[in-house]
Amino acid sequence: MIISAQEILDGARRQTGNKTVAVAMANDASVLQAVVEAENDGLIHAILVGDAAEMREISHDGGFSLDGMEIIDEKDPKKGCELAVGLAADGKAQFLMKGFVKTAVLLKALLSRPELKARDVMSHVAVVDIPGRDRLLFFTDGGMIPKPNSGQKEAICRNMVDLADALEVSPFRFGFLAPYADEESPEHEEICKRLGDLGENLHPLPSVTAEYAFRQLDGLVATVIEECNTIIKGLTLYTDTIFSGLIMGATVPVCLVSRSDSATNKKASLALGVLYAGGGRR
Structure with missing residues (x-):
């Protein structure tokens, strides 16, 4: 890994x-x-x-x-x-x-x-090395889809998992960014179920806070493009975070x-x- x-x-x-x-x-x-x-x-x-x-x-x-x-x-x-x-x-x-x-x-x-x-959907996947973390963080989508619908969200998750696979990250734990950890999202819960075909080493969560993701997870999915851009830009401007990324799909x-x-x-x-x-x- x-x-x-x-x-x-x-x-x-x-x-x-x-x-x-x-x-x-x-x-x-x-x-x-x-x-x-x-x-x-x-x-x-x-x-x-x-x-x-x-x-x-x-x-x-x-x-x-x-x-x-x-x-x-x-x-x-x-x-x-x-x-x-x-x-x-x-x-x-x-x-x-x-x-x-x-x-x-x-x-x-x-x-x-x-x-x-x-795939029908192309998306940008950022891979960032943040000081103080013990592993990389995958973050999507900050470059292609301003406000993805349900089908697009599923596709950008699959694109992110493809890249994580290439870096041999297993198990791969990720979630959808939310203001509260217990926020209910039937849409995201259904997407997580559909992603079950990717195997038992994939652990998607329907709602996670940024703090929880930075501390515990391998990946984070933004629900609008500004969320991803704002966080990544802040990390690269004010910390020694190393950024890399690809358009996948x-x-x-x-x-x-x-x-x-x-x-x-x-x-x-x-x-x-x-x-x-x-x-x-x-």
């Missing part, structure tokens, strides 16, 4: 296959530098899709080299995303990373390939990083993609 961000990074370094990421429109300074550093560190192998001339200009200005990097030159964002997704569809890449392109453009290219479809995950992410957070997200690629999917 992987219990820390350091173990995510170490696991990615040890993994010998399924380490190729296709970066859609890699001509973004923060993304490009993170990818180059991660490749030099042995975490990944990258295929850079995007404006090659701009990439070389970025690397020159940033003082790092693209020597030896695999580059596919494409200036058009739509075509660049289609090329990156095509690499995944052909088995030449095991996960994707968003560069200088809107998330919707990349996801549209991904959803256009039925062979890459896993397709056969290949999508790695997202922001310009404000630390170098460690960016590497952790890339390493998380490697571990999921190596761990398979339900």
Whole structure:
């Protein structure tokens, strides 16, 4: 069982296959530098899709080299995303990373390939290493679905469990965020019952407080996107929490990083993609 961000990074370094990421429109300074550093560190192998001339200009200005990097030159964002997704569809890449392109453009290219479809719902799963905790916390969904309905909530739970499986977290205990521990939620109780097909090592709870989750659980499900975003942003701004995350729901995950992410957070997200690629999917 992987219990820390350091173990995510170490696991990615040890993994010998399924380490190729296709970066859609890699001509973004923060993304490009993170990818180059991660490749030099042995975490990944990258295929850079995007404006090659701009990439070389970025690397020159940033003082790092693209020597030896695999580059596919494409200036058009739509075509660049289609090329990156095509690499995944052909088995030449095991996960994707968003560069200088809107998330919707990349996801549209991904959803256009039925062979890459896993579920009808895609969601973001954050994996955070919080100081003082003895294990990682999985938190969803802070990036895709503003206010999920019952079916979407079930799907985002399954996406989160897929990622927990890849990190060998078992048993996996999680709950739906609520203001009170004894708050009744027939909807969440029914979802928990439907998740029973995932096995006896899964322990979902219909209502949990944030305090209980931070102290006792492995995962937390937000009922609206703002809950997840607020908590994660507070942790990363004011503590030494290490953040990583993936968009789940397709056969290949999508790695997202922001310009404000630390170098460690960016590497952790890339390493998380490697571990999921190596761990398979339900």
